[in-house]
Amino acid sequence: MRILDVFKKTGIFLFVFIPSAFCIPSALAITLNFSAILADPTCTISLDKNVLSLGDVSGSQLKANKIVAAQPFQLNIQNCISISGSAAYSILVSGSGSLQDGKWLFKNSDGTENGAGIVLVQSNTLPDYSNSELSDGSAVAIGGAGVTPADQSLTFYAGLSCGSDNGCTTVTFGTVSATVMFDLVYR
Numbered sequence: 001m002r003i004l005d006v007f008k009k010t011g012i013f014l015f016v017f018i019p020s021a022f023c024i025p026s027a028l029a030i031t032l033n034f035s036a037i038l039a040d041p042t043c044t045i046s047l048d049k050n051v052l053s054l055g056d057v058s059g060s061q062l063k064a065n066k067i068v069a070a071q072p073f074q075l076n077i078q079n080c081i082s083i084s085g086s087a088a089y090s091i092l093v094s095g096s097g098s099l100q101d102g103k104w105l106f107k108n109s110d111g112t113e114n115g116a117g118i119v120l121v122q123s124n125t126l127p128d129y130s131n132s133e134l135s136d137g138s139a140v141a142i143g144g145a146g147v148t149p150a151d152q153s154l155t156f157y158a159g160l161s162c163g164s165d166n167g168c169t170t171v172t173f174g175t176v177s178a179t180v181m182f183d184l185v186y187r
Contacts, residue, residue, distance in 0.1 A: 042080060042081050042083055042089070042184065042186065043077055043078065043079060043080040043081070043089065043149065043184050044076075044077070044078045044079045045075060045076065045077050045078075045091070045182065045184050046075075046076045046078075047073060047074065047075055047076070047182070048073055048074040048076065049073045052071055052073055052158055053071075054068075054069040054070075054071055054118075054158070054159065054160055054176075055069055057069050057160055059171070059173065062116060062160065062161075062162050062168065062171060063162075063168065064162070064163070064164045064165045064167075064168045065129045065164050066128075066129055066161065067119050067121075067127060067128060067129055067157075067159035067160070067161050068159055068160045068161065069159055069160050070119075070121075070126060070127060070157045070158065070159030071157065071158060071159070072126075072155055072156065072157050073155075073156055073157075073158065074153045074154065074155055074156075075091065075153065075154045075156060075182055076151075076152075076153050077091075077142055077149060077151065077152050077153070077154070077184075078151045079151070080143070080148050080149045080150075080151075081148065082148045083148075083186055085146065086145045086146040087145065087146070087186040087187055088141065088143060088144060088145040088146070088147075088186060088187060089141075089142045089143040089148075089149050089184065089185075089186045090139040090140055090141045090142055090143075090184075090185055090186070090187070091139065091140040091142060091154070091182050091183070091184060091185075092137070092138075092139050092182070092183045092184075092185045093120070093134045093135070093136070093137070093138045093139070093140065093180060093181070093182060094136050094137065094180070094181045094183065095136055095178060095179055095180040095181060096108060096109055096136070096178075096179070097117055097118075097135070097136060097178065098117070099135075100115075100117065100162070100163040100166075100167040101163030101164035101165070101166050101167045102163070102164070103119060103129075103133055103161060103163050103164075104119070104120075104133050104134070104135030104136070105117025105118060105119060105161060105163065105167075106118040106119075106120060106136075106178035106179075106180055107176060107177070107178050108177045108178055108179055110177065114170075114171060114172040114173070114174045114176065115162050115167055115168070115169075115170035115171035115172060116160055116161065116162045116171055116176045117160075117161065117162075117176060117178065118158050118159070118160060118161075118176065118178040118180075119133050119158070119159050119160075119161045120133060120134045120156060120157070120158050120180060121133050121134065121156065121157045121158075121159075122134060122140055122154060122155070122156050123155065123156070123157055124155050126157065127157050127159070129161070134156075139185070140154065142154070158178075158180075160176060
């Protein structure tokens with residue numbers, strides 16, 4: 001008797017669930033396998049300064065088409081290791097700012113918009129306004145495709161500017177600050 005009760009329960013159980021299996025469309029499953037190679041960092045990068053003060057600048061010094069109080073700093077690249085393929089190393093520059101009169105000015109958006117910002121130029125000599133500036137998203141190549149870069153130091157200059165005639169008419173006194181990040185990338 002007991003066995004018959006088990007069959008009845010099982011039969012009812014199967015009867016209830018088997019028809020519902022035919023009513024629900026089956027879902028398709030696709031498997032995607034991932035893999036990665038964890039490696040040591042490809043290069044060591046460092047700056048010779050963590051903060052670069054441009055000092056006090058008087059309003060009479062800040063003029064159209066000029067970079068004022070430009071100060072140098074070094075980005076050091078060392079101990080690069082080989083990467084596979086034809087990727088090329090570069091330094092990616094990023095930071096907030098805006099295009100003003102055709103020049104990118106780095107500036108923090110801290111509510112003290114005063115018409116001035118920081119011009120960043122990669123150069124071994126003191127730059128002037130006609131030098132090409134770096135902007136958010138600029139890449140500085142440090143090695144050719146498939147070539148491991150040698151240890152090196154890149155010189156950059158940061159200086160204060162208000163752009164050209166239009167931007168310089170909006171300058172007000174106050175603090176100008178900017179934060180720029182340098183990331184090692186290879187593509």
